[in-house]
Amino acid sequence: MILERYLTIGEVARRSGVAPSALRFYEQRGLIEAQRTGGNQRRYERTTLRRIAFVRTASRLGLTLDQIADALATLPDGRTPTAEDWRRLSRRWRGLLDERIAVLERLRDDLDSCIGCGCLSLERCTLQNPEDRAAALGPGPRYLEGDSPSDVGGGT
Amino acid sequence: MILERYLTIGEVARRSGVAPSALRFYEQRGLIEAQRTGGNQRRYERTTLRRIAFVRTASRLGLTLDQIADALATLPDGRTPTAEDWRRLSRRWRGLLDERIAVLERLRDDLDSCIGCGCLSLERCTLQNPEDRAAALGPGPRYLEGDSPSDVGGGT
DNA sequence: CCTTGACCTCAAGTGAACTTCAACTTACAG
DNA sequence: CTGTAAGTTGAAGTTCACTTGAGGTCAAGG
Structure with a gap:
């Protein structure tokens, strides 16, 4: 008999708004787990x-699985996590977000000065500083957020 | 032109700080071109x-190749692009950046209020609002479910 | 001439986060 | 009991931006 539903x-x-295939994938990656029926x-x-809410939100913030x-591994083993447990984990995102916003703002400022000269010079332009690159967005295009950037890239 | 090095x-x-393999790849994608020697x-x-500077910078801003x-296709055909040409293209990034920063700031504000309660509740938390989600990731996760998760009141 | 390092092409691999497919099996309403 | 929607698995496919590797060629110095 099943008492809990x-x-x-x-x-x-x-x-959750997460596709079944993604849920299975999360399970495979050890992010969630499930009981099994006889079948x-x-x-x-x-x-x-x-x-799952935690996973999705962290993922939106740009964390890898x-x-x-x-992060999930730091949750208490025996018991169901409390609100305070989730709070503790979430607090760590705050700094991450601040950082990312700061990087983008710096990029924007650099861009402003570069638009001024139209140079995009490899020697002078801050935008071309390789050091920044590591800090920026990680590998590959991470569009954290939605924009359909097509209206900027041109075309269509 | 013969005098050009x-x-x-x-x-x-x-x-440029871009690997040779990447340069060949850019050429394949039509982003840059080169003359060839006899060999x-x-x-x-x-x-x-x-x-290349333009490509790298746009890439850092999150545009796809x-x-x-x-964007490059809008450059004048016959002549070498002027500083003004580059300025025109770069200006369009400004709005994109502003948007991205705004989105992250909104996310940060939402996070602040959610840290307050530690809930990450699917029903209540703005962070979990599916509308945001649709806009979130561009290409990639496609959910075929059209349901809003607002069914079933009581919850956990 | 010969060696060495830079260069060539094409194909396949990488990694992140999933989705899709094929080929079944299970749960449950009627 | 049966039809079917929903679930199962493992493997392979997808997208993006590249890198790596194999197998071979070119350019320049000694």
Whole structure:
């Protein structure tokens, strides 16, 4: 007999906005877990929704799934995490966000001065400073946020 | 034009900080071009350095190479681009940057209020608002679910 | 002439975060 | 009991921006 009402993967997907395939993927990566029915189907505890919320939010902030897994590993083992547990983890994002905003603002200022001269000179322009590159956005294009940048890139 | 000193791919790589393999890749994607020697080696015009600077900077701002190619396509055909040409293109980045910064700031504010409660609640938390999410990641995760997670009141 | 280092092409690999596919199996309403 | 929606697996595919590797050529100095 099932006292607690567990959630199927479809229910979790609907309520979290995360596709079933992504949930399976998260499980594979050790981010979430599930019970199984006799017929091998996943059944999620309700607290998993909060865990997924954490993962999605951290992901939006630009953390990799590995980093998120690390953060989740600091949660208490035996018991269901409390609000304070989640608070503790979330607080760490604050600094990260501040940093990223600062990097973008610096980039914007540099851009302003470069628009002034139109140079994009490799020798002089701050925009071309390789040191900044590491700090900027990590590898590859991370569009953290949505813009359909197509209206800037031109075309269509 | 015969007097112009052309640059080898290695020289361009050193001066631009972009790896030779990346330069070949950019060429393949139509972002830059080069003359060839009798022995089929690339020789770059000096103005190519500025073009590469543009590509790298736009890339740092989060534009895809396709979008950058579109932008470059608006440069005048016949002549070497002037400082004003580059200025015109760069100006369009300004708005993009502003937008991105604004989004991150909003996210930070939301985070602040969420840290207050530690909830990360799917029902209440702005951070979990699916509308934001659609805008969040551009290409990539596609959810086929059209449901809003606002069903079932009581919750956890 | 010979060696060495820079260069060439094309194909395949990388990594992040998923999605899609094929080929089943399970859960449950009627 | 049966039809079917929803679930299962593992492998492979996707996108982006490159890098790496194999196998070969070119340019320049001694």
